Structure formats: C-alpha cells, structure tokens
Amino acid sequence: MDLTLKVWRQKDAKTKGGFQQYSVKNISPDSSFLEMMDVLNEQLNNNNGEPVAFDHDCREGICGMCSLFINGRAHGPDDDITTCQLHMRKFKNGDTIVIEPWRAKGFPVIKDLMVDRSAFEKILQEGGYVSVNTGGVPDGNAIPIGKDDADEAMDAAACIGCGACVATCKNSSAMLFVSAKVSQLALLPQGKIEATRRAKAMVAKMDELGFGNCSNTGACEVECPKGVSIAHIARLNREFLVANLKS
Amino acid sequence: MTKLKSNIPHGDLAEKWSHYKSHQKLVNPANKRKIDIIVVGTGLGGASAAASLGELGFNVKAFCYQDSPRRAHSIAAQGGINAAKNYPNDGDSVYRLFYDTIKGGDYRSREANVHRLAEVSGAIIDQCVAQGVPFARDYGGLLDNRSFGGALVSRTFYARGQTGQQLLLGAYSALNRQIKLGRVKMHPRTEMLDVVVSDGRARGIVTRNLVTGEIETHFAHAVVLATGGYGNVFFLSTNAMGSNCSAAWKAYRKGAYFANPAFVQIHPTCIPVHGEAQSKLTLMSESLRNDGRIWVPAKKEDSQAIREGKKRPEDVKEEDRDFYLERRYPAFGNLVPRDVASRAAKERCDAGLGVGTGEAVYLDFKYAIDRLGKNVIEERYGNLFQMYEKIVDENPYNTPMMIYPAIHYTMGGVWVDYELQTTIPGLFAIGEANFSDHGANRLGASALMQGLADGYFVLPYTIQNYLADQFSVKPIPATASDFVKAKKDVEALVEKLMNIKGNESVDSIHKKLGKIMWDNVGMGRTAESLQKAIDEITKLRAHFWKNVRIPGSKEGMNVELEKAIRVADFLELGELMARDALNRNESCGGHFREEYQTPEGEALRDDDKFAYVGAWEFTGDEQVPNLHKEDLNFEFIEVKARNYKE
Known part of the structure; x- marks a missing residue:
C-alpha cells in the first residue's frame, strides 16, 4: 500500500x-x-x-x-x-x-518522536516497592494469597510504563500509572505494611512533577495497551484517603 | 595453549557452594562504603545485582541504554522460571534440576556452577514473592506450577505469560529503592563502549551518553557486565532491537576470553517470517507446548495444497497428520528440549512438508480445547493468543498456529570462573552475558533463574572475595593516562565511523550479515558453510568500513551512529562464532554439525575430543584468535547420549 x-x-x-x-x-x-x-x-x-x-x-x-x-x-x-x-x-x-x-x-x-519519561522513574522511586533486602525472606508458600487478589494484582502489575495514559488524558494526569503500582501492592499482604506511606509519597511526587489531576473521564483506560482498569484509580483514592486520615 | 583455571572449590558437589561461602573473604561494612562497583545492564542479572550490592552498602553505578532499567529485554520472557521447590510433590529435587540442566545442555556445562544454580533456585522464588511479584496461584492461595521442555516434573513458576516482566519489575523495584536511598546511581540512555584496564585490572568503563553524545569515563573498583546475549548478530531474532554484544565484545578485545560463541539457541516456537521488511521475530512461549500439539501434514500434496491456499489445516484428516515430535520422542513428546524440537521442525520443512511459506509447522490447540474447554486455554494463554492474532491475523482458537524456529538466546558468552570473574581481574560477567550454566543448550525457564541467581545470590558473595583487599585503592581520576587513552580510543572510533560517509545504511549491512549467519552458522552447519561464512563476513566487514552511511553528527541523539557501533562489533563476533563452530567437530545441543549425526539424525557428541569449553583470546584486528580449553570433568554425573525417546 x-x-x-x-x-x-x-x-x-x-x-x-x-x-x-x-x-x-x-x-x-x-x-x-x-x-x-x-x-x-x-x-x-x-x-x-x-x-x-x-x-x-x-x-x-x-x-x-x-x-x-x-x-x-x-x-x-x-x-x-x-x-x-x-x-x-x-x-x-x-x-x-x-x-x-x-x-x-x-x-x-x-x-522527533522521542520523549523523556524519567518522571515515571522518580515517582516509582518514592515508594513503588516493598522494602525488603535480598535474603532472609520467608518461604514463598508461607504467604498464601487468594487467587482473586493475586489475579487482580497481576492485572495492575501488567502496566508497561509507556505513558499512553498521560498522553491521552486532557489533564496529563499520571493517575492510572501511579494507581497500577499502588493497587498491585495494596492487594498483596507483602505490600500492605507500607501502603499508607507509599500512596502519599507517590501522589505527592506525581503532583510535584507537573502531572495534572484526574477528572474521571476514563480516557486513559481506553488507550492503555494493557487494559489496566480505572478501578485501580478508585483503590488509589481509597488508599490516599486512608493515608491522610491516619496522619 | 594455556589451561584455564575455573577455581571450582574442592569437596562434594553438594557442599561446594556452602563451603565456599563459609571460607571466602568478605568486606567489612565500613569498607564497603569506600568501594565503587559498576554494573552495566539492568535486566534480571544487572538489576538484581545492582540492588543487592547497594543493599550491602557498596556504591553502585548502574548503566543501561534504554530510557529506564525496566525496559531491559528480560522483560519479554514469557513462560516462567524454574525452581526446585517440589511444591507439586512430583519428585523434584536440587539434584534433579541440576541433572536436567546438565543433560539439557548436552554435557557441555560445568557441574559445580549448575549445581549452585539449582541450589539457590528456591530462594529466588521466595525473594520474588517477598517483593510482591504476583505469581500465579491456585484457589488455596499457594503458588502454581507448570511444565517446560526437558523435564518430567512441574517446576516452573509463572505470572501469566509475562513472567519475565514481573520478575524484572520486582528487581527494578528493589533497584528503585536503592536509587532513592542513594546507594545506586542510575545512568539510563548510556551505552558502555569500552572497559578501562589499569595495571591489569578492570577499573572502569567508557560510555556514550545517547542523548547528548558525550563520551565519559567512570571509575570503579570492579566492573560487572550484565549486558545480555548476542543473538542480534543474526539481525532477525527474538531479542530487542537494541540488544547488542558491544560491552562483551569490548571486554574481549581488552583481554577477556570469549567462550563457546557457537552455542546459540534456536527457539522452536516463533511466529514465522512474513517478508523483507521484517525487523524482528516474536516468540510464542514454550509453555504453549504443554497443551499444543505440533504437526505437519504427512503427505506432501496436503502441504502443497495448504501452501497454495487450496486447503485449510482443519481439513487435513486426522490420520494424515504427522505429530512428528510425539512419533520420534514418545517419552517427552512435544516437550523435548528446544534444540531437538527446532531441528525436527527444520527436518520436516526441508523434506517439503512445511506449511505457510514452506518454513512453518502447526502448533494445534484443538485437542486441548476439546479436552479442557476454551475457557481453560484462554485463562492459560489468552494474552499469547491475542498477540498471535494481532500479528498474523488468524484466530488460534479456530485454526492451528504457525510456528518456526528463530534465534532466541546465546549460551556462549564471556568466559568466567566459578566466581563469575572473567580473565581480566575485577571484571565480572553475569546472566546471559556469561557462558557458564547452560552448556550447548538452555532449558526453558532457566534464563530467568540464572539471571536472578547470579544477581541476587552468587555475585554479591563472590565479588567480595575479590574486593576484600581493594578498599584501600583510591578512585582513579579521569585524568589518569589509562582513562584518557580509553576515552580517546572511543572518540577516535566514533570519528572514524562518522567520516566514512558511504552510501549504505547500517541496517542494510546488518541484514546481509544476518543472512550469512542464518544460512551458514544457523541450525545446520558444515565445515564448508562455516568457512564460507568466515570468508563472506571478512569481506562484508571491509565493505562496512568503506561504505556505511551515518547521517547527522556525533553530538546529540544519533540512532544510526548507535547502530553502527553495535554492527561493527557484530561483524567481528560473527566471524568468531563461525571459527568456534568450525573448530568443534561434533554436534551438541544447539550446535549441529551435519557431518556429525546418528543414523536417526540426532546430535552426535565426541566426548573424547570436545568435552571442553572453548575460550577464545583476542590477538589483534584481522588476526586469528587463540583457543584456550577448559576441560569439563564430570565427577558426579554419568555422561551419556541424550535420550528423550524413552
């Protein structure tokens, strides 16, 4: 053609x-x-x-x-x-x-068509992890996780960090990206321990780096190549609310 | 010819690693802070090593050419990671994983390394779970397993068809934590272009900033290469477009031996080539062989009718289908190792029975769907089926997938001893970049295991044995002569390339190299084809240095320049691969010399003459390299012909 x-x-x-x-x-x-x-x-x-x-x-x-x-x-x-x-x-x-x-x-x-997405790195560095060192962890099967939670965590973890959500959003919000990591870890017992601190720190960094607010249009979900759902944004909002109530 | 020292600890096989760890030298916490370590590459090996070394208290500088460590090509591994947990109670053990890996590698790997790999495999799963890797679970909440080729047990842990992604994101999260804590300094979009050797030891690297074009030097007390494999020498492979051999190759040129370069894995289940504009090949996970049955028509007229579009595969009668793997290898069937499955596909296609373009066979899920229902198959492989449909525009739930072998992984790599140290003191190589664990063929789901084993649990120990007396070495400034010279050499290389101003693109020459490699150093090799490859590559290399065209300037982002530097190295490595394959007058694993086969067409090893690792030493441009041999002594395992028939 x-x-x-x-x-x-x-x-x-x-x-x-x-x-x-x-x-x-x-x-x-x-x-x-x-x-x-x-x-x-x-x-x-x-x-x-x-x-x-x-x-x-x-x-x-x-x-x-x-x-x-x-x-x-x-x-x-x-x-x-x-x-x-x-x-x-x-x-x-x-x-x-x-x-x-x-x-x-x-x-x-x-x-040309290349952009700098290092802002995503900075957001994840604020708390997109479970704070464990190498070694000294329990046996894999000592932490049972219900299949539904494991599957939903996997749905969120499927995010590839491409930035389509930000590019699509009329506010250039990074909420879908941030929520995917917060939600994945909030669903798992390993991640619950730091859930409060994580949600606050990652949202604060996102705001600081100039990403806009979420106005729930759902455009990000439509364009996400991995089908990450805006239900994770709802979970992020809950985590963020709880975090602020606790502090 | 010198004998290489592999530094394998004495003692019983199962005791070697624990004995080593108990007696090795360590660096005390206060001194760790005085030591800098460079880690190049941030895939499973590099990210896990950089994070673990940061946690221990070393100052780590990590480098990757991508815009983020999370993009490293480990991310694309689909099927799973092996571990000898024996959770399914089906008879697995450390010994069995060790045995399967040695056998799968066709008895061309080091016993002690492979046993250590099997020993630490369980701890990898525990580590990943603790990081929040969402492995597949059953309804009771426990970890699920699946089977992979070359094994009779289910020992493969997985996260849908995205296991590599999830494991890498786990290691990347640990790395991010160390970056935040200031223990690791990350340098993305930065490519290593040389290693700095000072007083006989690796003391740093030279890099090019891919955004600004700036050439810089970096000092460290030790340098770790975690730069992956060299499959892109074939142009078409399942590797990422940017995957390259340059870091390993520069190390080779500085004195690190390169081992078994001929050992390349050709993966049996890739989507066939569509045409001239093809830029890469897409893998369909080996896990599909759990439920898919591989066949071609038994009659040439059926194959021909299918190729001409006159017949659909669904219309080939049951008795006219040749399930050739099940026929030839009843015990392992569709789950034979990759090299065996690839060769069998080529054999059928060469016999005129291929479908599609003639270079494809079927992977059929009809039988599994009849047995288990479409829902089960969708849950297991849904994302892979979707990927296939997007690329090929056919629905694999209704019609069999077409697959053909493609270059996937390189077992060869930088030679390392038991401590993962190269022949340059202070230079280490881990993961696919080294040669050490997979012999002449890697089993499925073992690359992820090796990358993480090296990065989390092996290198953080063994590197300390080297560093124990290094804390008093003061950082060498960039103005020191060795650093200045290394930087000047890289600048001269860039200058030379930019000044060629020829008329052929880098890709065009790379494609020519790929064709020479695939036709002559591919699935079936002969002395004649290998000599031809050496001659043709030599000519193509000369052509490259006269005719390559790199537009733009050396300052700023210049993608063509990046590619040219990589292809210049591939043009040297390709020749070494052919030389190694020509030297190895036997067939083993992925290395199939057509002169050496059994009457049934199986690989025929020559253990008397070739039970060694071939490690090549650079002797100068356009010079024949020196071969050094590391004898492989099998003390704990009986060496025999691989048999997947019974």
Whole structure:
C-alpha cells in the first residue's frame, strides 16, 4: 500500500518542531507500524536525509519503550496493543497518517518522536516497592494469597510504563500509572505494611512533577495497551484517603 | 595453549557452594562504603545485582541504554522460571534440576556452577514473592506450577505469560529503592563502549551518553557486565532491537576470553517470517507446548495444497497428520528440549512438508480445547493468543498456529570462573552475558533463574572475595593516562565511523550479515558453510568500513551512529562464532554439525575430543584468535547420549 505520512520533526528539546510530509510506497499489510517507519528511515537515509528518531526496543509489546500518537490516538487505531504490535492492515492504501510524540508537560521531547519519561522513574522511586533486602525472606508458600487478589494484582502489575495514559488524558494526569503500582501492592499482604506511606509519597511526587489531576473521564483506560482498569484509580483514592486520615 | 583455571572449590558437589561461602573473604561494612562497583545492564542479572550490592552498602553505578532499567529485554520472557521447590510433590529435587540442566545442555556445562544454580533456585522464588511479584496461584492461595521442555516434573513458576516482566519489575523495584536511598546511581540512555584496564585490572568503563553524545569515563573498583546475549548478530531474532554484544565484545578485545560463541539457541516456537521488511521475530512461549500439539501434514500434496491456499489445516484428516515430535520422542513428546524440537521442525520443512511459506509447522490447540474447554486455554494463554492474532491475523482458537524456529538466546558468552570473574581481574560477567550454566543448550525457564541467581545470590558473595583487599585503592581520576587513552580510543572510533560517509545504511549491512549467519552458522552447519561464512563476513566487514552511511553528527541523539557501533562489533563476533563452530567437530545441543549425526539424525557428541569449553583470546584486528580449553570433568554425573525417546 502507498501512504502519506505527516511526521513531527524536532531537532532537540530546545528547538521548535513541526510536521514534515513524506510518502512511502509498497508497504506490506503484514508489516508492523514500526517496520513501516523503518522503510521510511531507510528511504530518508538513501536520499541523504536524517532518519526519524523514535523510541522502540522489544517490538513485542512488553518493554513499554515505543510510544507515538497516531492519527490522534495513543498507540494508534487498534485496541489493547502498543505501537510496535500495530500492523499496517489496520490502514488503507492511500491513507494519510499523522504521527506525533506523546505530548505532556511531564514528558518533554528529546528528539522527533522521542520523549523523556524519567518522571515515571522518580515517582516509582518514592515508594513503588516493598522494602525488603535480598535474603532472609520467608518461604514463598508461607504467604498464601487468594487467587482473586493475586489475579487482580497481576492485572495492575501488567502496566508497561509507556505513558499512553498521560498522553491521552486532557489533564496529563499520571493517575492510572501511579494507581497500577499502588493497587498491585495494596492487594498483596507483602505490600500492605507500607501502603499508607507509599500512596502519599507517590501522589505527592506525581503532583510535584507537573502531572495534572484526574477528572474521571476514563480516557486513559481506553488507550492503555494493557487494559489496566480505572478501578485501580478508585483503590488509589481509597488508599490516599486512608493515608491522610491516619496522619 | 594455556589451561584455564575455573577455581571450582574442592569437596562434594553438594557442599561446594556452602563451603565456599563459609571460607571466602568478605568486606567489612565500613569498607564497603569506600568501594565503587559498576554494573552495566539492568535486566534480571544487572538489576538484581545492582540492588543487592547497594543493599550491602557498596556504591553502585548502574548503566543501561534504554530510557529506564525496566525496559531491559528480560522483560519479554514469557513462560516462567524454574525452581526446585517440589511444591507439586512430583519428585523434584536440587539434584534433579541440576541433572536436567546438565543433560539439557548436552554435557557441555560445568557441574559445580549448575549445581549452585539449582541450589539457590528456591530462594529466588521466595525473594520474588517477598517483593510482591504476583505469581500465579491456585484457589488455596499457594503458588502454581507448570511444565517446560526437558523435564518430567512441574517446576516452573509463572505470572501469566509475562513472567519475565514481573520478575524484572520486582528487581527494578528493589533497584528503585536503592536509587532513592542513594546507594545506586542510575545512568539510563548510556551505552558502555569500552572497559578501562589499569595495571591489569578492570577499573572502569567508557560510555556514550545517547542523548547528548558525550563520551565519559567512570571509575570503579570492579566492573560487572550484565549486558545480555548476542543473538542480534543474526539481525532477525527474538531479542530487542537494541540488544547488542558491544560491552562483551569490548571486554574481549581488552583481554577477556570469549567462550563457546557457537552455542546459540534456536527457539522452536516463533511466529514465522512474513517478508523483507521484517525487523524482528516474536516468540510464542514454550509453555504453549504443554497443551499444543505440533504437526505437519504427512503427505506432501496436503502441504502443497495448504501452501497454495487450496486447503485449510482443519481439513487435513486426522490420520494424515504427522505429530512428528510425539512419533520420534514418545517419552517427552512435544516437550523435548528446544534444540531437538527446532531441528525436527527444520527436518520436516526441508523434506517439503512445511506449511505457510514452506518454513512453518502447526502448533494445534484443538485437542486441548476439546479436552479442557476454551475457557481453560484462554485463562492459560489468552494474552499469547491475542498477540498471535494481532500479528498474523488468524484466530488460534479456530485454526492451528504457525510456528518456526528463530534465534532466541546465546549460551556462549564471556568466559568466567566459578566466581563469575572473567580473565581480566575485577571484571565480572553475569546472566546471559556469561557462558557458564547452560552448556550447548538452555532449558526453558532457566534464563530467568540464572539471571536472578547470579544477581541476587552468587555475585554479591563472590565479588567480595575479590574486593576484600581493594578498599584501600583510591578512585582513579579521569585524568589518569589509562582513562584518557580509553576515552580517546572511543572518540577516535566514533570519528572514524562518522567520516566514512558511504552510501549504505547500517541496517542494510546488518541484514546481509544476518543472512550469512542464518544460512551458514544457523541450525545446520558444515565445515564448508562455516568457512564460507568466515570468508563472506571478512569481506562484508571491509565493505562496512568503506561504505556505511551515518547521517547527522556525533553530538546529540544519533540512532544510526548507535547502530553502527553495535554492527561493527557484530561483524567481528560473527566471524568468531563461525571459527568456534568450525573448530568443534561434533554436534551438541544447539550446535549441529551435519557431518556429525546418528543414523536417526540426532546430535552426535565426541566426548573424547570436545568435552571442553572453548575460550577464545583476542590477538589483534584481522588476526586469528587463540583457543584456550577448559576441560569439563564430570565427577558426579554419568555422561551419556541424550535420550528423550524413552
């Protein structure tokens, strides 16, 4: 198929960016979206241009490195997948595709379609863990966990930290991301001990780093490639409320 | 030719590790604060090592090329992690896990290392549970297990089809805690481009900041490589796009021996190649072989009709289906080790019975769905089925999956002794980056086990035996001559690459290398194909240094430059792999030399001549490397032909 691409180009964080138009031809519908981008880059390279920078690594939907706003949707038109799993059969011959980076105050552009998501690191460093050292822990089966709780914790833990929730939210809120970790650990006996401190510290850091408030539109849940539910935001709110009542 | 010293402790196999730990040298808490350790790579090995060393009180500097440690490719491991817990009461033990691993590796790994791995396997599960890793549980609240290839027991712990993700996020959470506490300084988007050797010891690294392009040096009392494997030398593999051999290769060029580079794992259950633009291959977890049955049509006319789109697999009669693994290996059936399953698929496809493009076989869930119901299969493999459908556009609940072998894991790597130390004092290698535990073939669910064993429970001990007398060594400034020279060498390399200004992209040359490797150093190798590979790679390398085109500048983000540096190293490593494979005149595990096979087509080892680890020493650019042999002495296990038939 032949396509027209409108791609955001930006030299670095300090330089103003803009759209550039390119056309690519003979793209196989069985190619992935990023393989189509590879074809574009090969074409640019062969014509003395500079390839488009975009983040990607595992190309199987789990590392969370790929991003891209495609035709106005985070990770493109297909549901429950990342950009790297999006295939060209979801587009038609002759389509124009608009490709942008994540746009959020908390995620400054590094180059072209690449953004800086280190704010997520800082939030998790505030308490996205159980404070245990290596060694000296009880036997795995000494901590029984009901299957339902284990399954729900796993649903939350499936978050890949890609940032689609932030990029989609009209307030650029990181609530879905934060709630996924808080909820996972609040559901498990290992994590309950520090639940109060964790919820407060992570929310405070999120606010400090310039992410907006949650106004319950649920857009984040729709665009989450791993289907993390906004029910976890409700659990985060409960944990946060309890934390504030206790202090 | 020197004999390598593996430093295996004396004594009974089961006592070696506890004896070692009781007698090794330790660093006292006050002195730990004076010691810097560099950990390169933040996958399961690197993240767990960096966190554990931070907890012990060392100053850790950790590096990864991704934007976050959580992106390391361990994240993509699907199926599970082995541990000899024997929770299912089905006869497992430390010895049995040890035995299965040695046998699975076709008797080309070190007994003492493998036994230690099996010994610490249980503690890994406990550690991960304590961190909040949401392993699968049964209704009674206890941990669930599944089976994997090469074993007759269920010892694999899992978190849906995302076990690697959950284990890595566990290690990453421990790492984050140490970063917050100031014990670990994290350097993301930073690639190691050389190791600094000073007075014969590893004392630091040279890095390139991938955002600014800045070349920097970092000092440490010891350097740990946790940089993964080199499967991307084949261009197409299940590795992440950025996975590379450069850290290990630079260490090799500085004097660390590289062991068994020919030992590469080809995974039997990957989604087949779709076309020229293919950038990577996607694995379908080995756990699928628990419930999926592998077959091809028994008749060539059926295969041909399917390839031409005239027949559907569902319409092939039951008696016309060849379940070739069940036929050839009745005892293990679809759960034979990966190398055996991969070769058997190739054999059927070479015989003209392949489906799809001709290079694919079926993995069929119809029988399991009939037996267990669709819901059970959906609960077990739902995310994998979804992934398959998104990529191939076919629904595996209704029609069999198509699979074909693909490059997945590298058993070879930097040579290390029992303490995981390379031939450069102070330089350690852990996880997939080293060669030590999997012999010529790794069993499924054992990579996660080894990464975490090394990082949580082995390296934090053994590195102290080295560091015990190092606390008095003062940090070496970046202005010292060894550091200045190492930095200048890297700057010169970057300059040289940027100045080629050729007309062919890095990817284009990388694809050519991949094709040479797959065709000649892949699933079936011959002396002739290997010599051909050496000749062609030598030519391609020369072509690269004349014709590669890197746009942009060396300052700032330059993805093409990053790739060029990596491919330059792959172009050297590929040749070494072919040399190693050519030297090893036997077939073992994933290394299949077509000249050496039994009448039934099974791998034929030559224990008299090749029961050794082949460790290669760099001798200079375009020079033939030196081979050093570490003899493998099997004191506790009877070496015999692998048999998965009965």
